[in-house]
Amino acid sequence: MLEDLKGNVWQANLELVLKGLVALTFGNVSGFDRASGLVAIKPSGIAYDALKARDIVLIDLEGKVVEGKLRPSSDAPTHLALYKAFPEIRGISHGHSPAATAFAQAAAEIPCYGTTHADHFNGAVPVTRFLTKKEVSADYEAKTGAVIIERFESGNINPLELPAVLVAGHGPFTWGLSPGSAVRNAVILETVAHMAIQTRLIRKDARVLPGYIREKHHRRKHGPDAYYGQGKEK
Amino acid sequence: MLEDLKGNVWQANLELVLKGLVALTFGNVSGFDRASGLVAIKPSGIAYDALKARDIVLIDLEGKVVEGKLRPSSDAPTHLALYKAFPEIRGISHGHSPAATAFAQAAAEIPCYGTTHADHFNGAVPVTRFLTKKEVSADYEAKTGAVIIERFESGNINPLELPAVLVAGHGPFTWGLSPGSAVRNAVILETVAHMAIQTRLIRKDARVLPGYIREKHHRRKHGPDAYYGQGKEK
Amino acid sequence: MLEDLKGNVWQANLELVLKGLVALTFGNVSGFDRASGLVAIKPSGIAYDALKARDIVLIDLEGKVVEGKLRPSSDAPTHLALYKAFPEIRGISHGHSPAATAFAQAAAEIPCYGTTHADHFNGAVPVTRFLTKKEVSADYEAKTGAVIIERFESGNINPLELPAVLVAGHGPFTWGLSPGSAVRNAVILETVAHMAIQTRLIRKDARVLPGYIREKHHRRKHGPDAYYGQGKEK
């Protein structure tokens, strides 16, 4: 069932490793098929070099395993919460890449210092609050999804214009219109986070990119007036 | 038409990736054939591993496509402005390599701290001003070229002695006497920018290289008294 | 004798190199077979690319060579002291990976800034005191083991919950339930140390992860209530 989606999710999980975004078994990528309401996700704690497309687990939006012999990633409830709250997204990636995780550990957002950032994220990459003791004690992973959603709602942030978040003390989640684009956003996020640290080493009080340049770059790549790439009509 | 130039531009674009200077589809290299007045440039938003020599687009100095089925890089107008203003250059490279981009994001020039820098860039690598809101709203990429040229003219900088610039909030452009040398200068620029950050971590108020050593090293490799390499007569 | 153990120790030593944790001949991994009371360990100063499984030396807990033609690692007495003091461990890894060694050189513990750390180390990774002049002058390597044990005893630290230590001015030792898990802990330790440095570059006074999140993450992977991975019953 949903062999294509499972294949894409499998490839996207391997891409996460190839790009150097995870060490050992950290990290997981999922994909969502809205027609069937099913999510394909990496099984928990499986070494990447042993992972096969047929190991990818299919679960419904309540977390029930529909197909697969292995347990889904322990982070699955976070993915499910995001698919329910952000109805347009079709892929989610989670890893512990060093620079983005360092921002999460510092409980600091990643300011938009340049056009590399603006090309992909239209504003600072937000950071959640820490979960409370109560939230940690029951349904921890679902509550992780809840604080992400809370951050986007309270900040009135559009998840399609800002397809990334940092969970305080934990690490980044990114998403996109496919499992592959979720992983591509994870690659960019790490690049952008690394550059932000270097920028501040050069100038402690570096200023964020003027808003009109940020908007220009984002619109150049995304939305109705985009003119980057080869266009969809080709 | 101009198959050699297109081949060189294709190779130089791949070199940009091999040297780790770009992630995903960021970055572009072009080459200029002064005899025909044509520029060969990477198409926009094509993945590097899918790029073929025949995908390289030929455009004239006004940006009109002369040969090729794909749209040229959206940064093409910046390249064209530089070829018009700096008549001796034959190749231009643009990427978002992390350390050089960090200096651009900090809107800070890269001081000449040592002979690695002086061997290739005869002085601090300059940074442009930010573009104004008006410049961004129309002909953004051509205006990006204009602020680069403005910086070299106002600073009375020789583009052959200093074949690199940082666009504030954006990233580096480098050039040279061929597409390949433009990419080589991009490699050196990233190395030199990374070393400059490390130098300041060791000594916050590091002093720039004495001018007489900088001149010595630059002249050792470039100009009439150069004695590095095997000489042109061989 | 103990060919399986020797094979595992050989592979774990090579893994140490593959993961980029050692340069040249630095570093060594050992394994312990409690039934026979023997330790398999890398020979001293052998280049990794020349190392063969049959070069692995077998020694008893007093350091006497039982099998093998080469001298055991000069750090063997440190390994032996740890196997005697921490009876459950079955593998030890020692290297000079850059970020973990930097903490050791700064004589600073690695604070638990996030869940990547908490998943593997339940608290700050401790640092020993410097050895005294007297301790250095005789039985230096055994005394290195002694200050590690002293640190765990005085701090009442459980070596299974915190399978890593930094020897002040020297570098990290990690351990585990097999030679391979000792090396995996060395990989994580380096990742976590690198992230900690980056975290402090972002926020000088970064706070450690709240204790209830640290405990949650550690218990999610380790101990009776663990629910990460595929479980032992499978």
Place this chain on the structure above:
Amino acid sequence: MLEDLKGNVWQANLELVLKGLVALTFGNVSGFDRASGLVAIKPSGIAYDALKARDIVLIDLEGKVVEGKLRPSSDAPTHLALYKAFPEIRGISHGHSPAATAFAQAAAEIPCYGTTHADHFNGAVPVTRFLTKKEVSADYEAKTGAVIIERFESGNINPLELPAVLVAGHGPFTWGLSPGSAVRNAVILETVAHMAIQTRLIRKDARVLPGYIREKHHRRKHGPDAYYGQGKEK
């Protein structure tokens, strides 16, 4: 003539690239045959991937080419000055590896912060003064050798116990009892320099390793009481 030496020098030059210590054509390694009084050295400005063993140039101690069709490295006079002043050394390596060069650019010595350093360099790696305008204007490369020798003489430093130096504003030179050991010392120097920068990021006022530990580690590997490795008798 001296085919073995030329082969070793060729391999050592390639090793310099493989270890990531040079970019493009930066850097050069030489070897000295005391019996004949000849030095084998890399030719100037040749790309490493085109370099062949037969391209290695033989010169005498006055710099006269004895065999070879290419010009020797422009840094040859620096190598010759060191071979004359430090009679025991048989190989010299020069490159612009980033962390060691950053210390040179900051005109700062590399303090001995840990045993990785002490295992190879018995004390802080010294930095020369900047050359004067007059020294730069004539025989620049020979004068570079002279300021190195001046630093070792004024500091009463033993070049066999401290086989490395930083030339202010320029970069590192390392040496050893063979071309290969000169390159190995360059690898260690870069590692140690990188760790020193990281150490100071963790603790700004990090203390150097106590002298008795530094001596212990150095003697463990070098000199009459060494007990690291497999010994010479084997």
